[in-house]
Amino acid sequence: MIMAEMKALLRFPGERKVVLADCPVPIPGDHDILVETCFSVISPGTEFTQVRQTTAPLWQKAWQRPDLVALTLKSLATSGAKATASRVTNQLGRPMPLGYSAIGRIERIGAKADGFYLGQRVAIAGMGHASHAQWNRVPVNLACPVPDSVPDDKAAFATLYALALHGLRQGKTTIGDKIAIIGAGLIGQLLVQAAHASGTRTTIIEPNPLRRQLAQENGAHGGVDHCRHAPDNSFDAVYICAAAHGMHTLIDQAARMCRDRGTIICVGDVNISARRKTLYDKEISIHQVRSYGPGRYDPAYEELGHDYPLGYVRWTIKRNMQAALDLMADGKLDPSPLITNKITFADIANHFAKGPSQDQLATLVSYDIASQPTEQTPPIPPTPPTPPTDPRAHLIPKSRQPSKQQPPTRKASLVTLGLIGTGNYLGSQLVPYLKNCGNADIVACCSRDGLSAMAVARKFGNARALTSANEIFENPAINSVMIATRHDSHAALAADALKSGKHVWLEKPVAITRDELALLHDCQSVMAPDAIFMVGHNRRYAAMTAKLKDALPDGPKHFRYRVRVTPLADRHWLNNPEQGGRTIGEITHFIDLIACLNRTEISDIRCQWLDRRAGDSIWTIRFEDGSQGDISYQHSTRREPKEILQIDAPGFDAQLTDWRKLSINGHTVMRTYFGQDKGQRSAIETFVDAIASGRQDRLMPGLEDEIKLMALVINAAGY
Structure with a gap:
């Protein structure tokens, strides 16, 4: 169980x-x-x-x-x-x-x-x-x-043996080779066994006599207590399994022991520090062992289950583990x-x-798998019994099923929130404002692994950490949810939340495919008539936005938005094609701000991709009153403002620089010296106040408007 x-x-x-x-x-x-x-x-x-x-x-x-x-x-x-x-x-x-x-x-x-x-x-x-x-x-x-x-x-021990086998493969060690292993800790000992199984003659270098003796009992052919006692020019490869930080001589010593064109393999935490002469004279190769084999830290291999073709990558993590288990089965490793x-x-x-x-x-x-932990975190009030459901309900996808309960009656009372997707953005950008929002009570925090949910829940005295969003949707004690998960789950989670009678804050983007938009569109007929739905387009709620909006003249205007973002790490989840890409995830922030400022309907959005793979692009937005917006969204490694918005109209000009400075007609009208105000606090207060009062704020676009905007973006992007 x-x-x-x-x-x-x-x-x-x-x-x-x-x-x-x-x-x-x-x-x-x-x-x-x-x-x-x-x-x-x-x-x-x-x-x-x-x-x-x-x-x-x-x-x-x-x-x-x-x-x-x-x-x-x-x-x-x-x-x-x-x-x-x-x-x-x-x-x-x-x-x-x-x-x-x-x-x-x-x-x-x-x-x-x-x-x-x-x-x-x-x-x-x-x-x-x-x-x-x-x-x-x-x-x-x-x-x-x-x-x-x-x-x-x-x-x-299969994982640890896989590390040892991967190390041997990095050193290209084969039958009859002579190797030295510096350090007889656990990894050094495993490497001794694996080398012995491969037909290699091993010398262990270890100051601890008990460890040195154990290594020899497990396959090492000889041992010395220090590198200086090992012979010169004698080994095909030297494996460093000890840690070496700062100024040290381990690599120099290993190079001395290596034969001409020998190999040094760094298995332990070794700072690469050595004199050039010995390395140069012998043309020594130095290899660094990264974990247990090819595939480690590759999101496609680890998260999406994509294996490497056997003909191109013979020994992946999993194949190294299987080899280790087979050797244990044969008695070669113990x-x-x-x-x-x-x-x-x-x-x-x-x-x-x-x-x-x-x-x-x-x-x-x-582990005693028969015993189970006792619950020590504050429980969420249980869901009351529900009436019998349609016996065919299990055949219907959950996101298409009707709500199991009637939408709760809304009153001007405390807002009870469940947070879904407690990653870096929600934890660092939204939680500080939620903690100071007196009208909101955080009841539950949910993440897939539960650990980030724990971190956020600990910031609120009565919150419980969960891994299943359904526990939030099915509990009547929670009347609102805030969703900040990965992009491909936004639409389905929001649809389930709305169908279960919850108010919803959904981080952008609303969806990344047409099918996801259809899912949200279909749930409009079953959501509560007074349900509050809000997308986290916080920039429209910023103080500088309000100041600029009041100053804008009537008539057509030209908005020029320059956005420069720092490239993400290669392994960042946004680089996964299934997430729609970083540009689709962020671009509605800037389009929404321009739309908020112009206050007329968008008639068309077009996208010109400069580098589709990187996400660099030019977006053109046309409005019914003749106004136009141009957004240049590109990656940059230079230190420069992320956002510069310029607005031109007859007899008018304004510039908003990185949410620190707002100038109108050549005069600075707002400036912040300590940080930026992008409107998160005001947006959260607006969301909570709308739920407490039962009235949608005038700044909030409805669900239908958000679906329409995202549909224009997806069509413009060519998805």
Whole structure:
């Protein structure tokens, strides 16, 4: 039986602590499976380092991550201290899981997760997927079936062995090669076993005599206590499995030990620091091992389940895991001698609190799958019994089913909100204003993995963290929802919310396909007549917008909107084609602002793609009164204002610069020196006041108007 809540070992960077906490059971996506954990393995080097980083004071965190400090300083310069503090606090407040190698049994299978069956034993991999938790949501390419002859306690090591096998492949180590392994910690020991299985002659370099002896018992042909005692020019490859920071000589020592044109493979956390001469004289190659094999950190492989063709990528993560399990089945790999501790899941927090010891290698964590956690978070009031439903209802897609209950009677009373999609934007941009909005009570927070929902729920005393939006839709104690999920889920969630009688705040875009727009259009006939629907086009509610709107003359005007955005990381979810692209997700912000200022109907929208893949484009908006808007939306790496809006009309000109300065007819009429006001606070207050009063605000376009705008955008984009 799958419970609504579970226990997981979580790091709380903002509170500098690691605890075994209650959190929601994650919901598997289409390409995921839900696994009930039987065993997990603690890798002391990686995980105790993460714990030290978590419990370190803020100045140490800053010293360890100068890249994040640089981003924070950039945010200070562009967004101001208050917005930056909100973003930093949101990041530090998010719980983070520990663990990345485990085994369990499948309890739920996503719609597109082929090749698995319920109850199947699977080894699972990856931080955030194979965590020290009672349940794990695992992408299909990070889960591998376990042979019957491999027991659970050994199969839990499949991920760690996959890392060792990937390291050997990076070094191109084959039968008869001579290699040296620096460091006989857990990964070094696994590498010794894998190298021995491949027919390689190994020398272990490790100062700890017990670890050195264990490595030799597990396949190393010799061992020394220090690099200086290893012979020169003797090894085809040298594997560095120890950590090496700052100024060190490990790579120099490894280069000395290598033969001509040998290879150095950095498996541990090694700062690349070496003298050029030895590397040059021998033409040494240096390789960095990235996790457990090709596919790691690739969203297409991990999130969408796209495998790499066997003929082009022989050894992916999953294939390395399968190879490790097969070698365990044949008795060629055996993690048993490396297990120095066995603990129960209930004792895992105490284990980390004690810290590592020199003799510690792998710790095996066992889970009592018969026991279930007790609920310790505030419960949402239960849903009252509902009348019998149509027996054919299960044949109808949920988003097309009528509401299970009558829309609640609306009164001028407290607004009870459920937040769906508690990611970076909602957590850092909207939650600070919700906390100060006296008329709104945040009752529930929902995210797919439950962790970001936990972070937001902890900011509100009586909120509960969830992973299922249906718990929000079906509960009459919640009369409103705020949806800020990924773009491809916006329309379906909004439709279900409206059909269940909720008021809806929906982040842009309203939809990214015509079918999604049709879904919203169809739900208009069943939504409550007094339902408030609002899209998060916050710029129309900003103080500068109101000032500019009052100053605009009648008659045709020319709006020129210059938008420059910083390129996203390659792995950002918005680069996934299924999300419609960044441009479709953002462009209605700027079109809506121009439409709000002009106050006449849009007659046409056209798009000229400069670089469709990147999203760079020119948008032209024509209005019924003869006005025109031109939006230049392009990516830029230069430091420049993100938004500049210029408006020209006979005898009139105005410029709004990055929501910091508004000039009208050559005079500065508004200016902010500390941050930007893009209207989020006013927009939230407008939404809450409309629900409390039962009246739609005059600034709010209705659902029909929002559907019409998005239809024009989708048609213009050629989707």
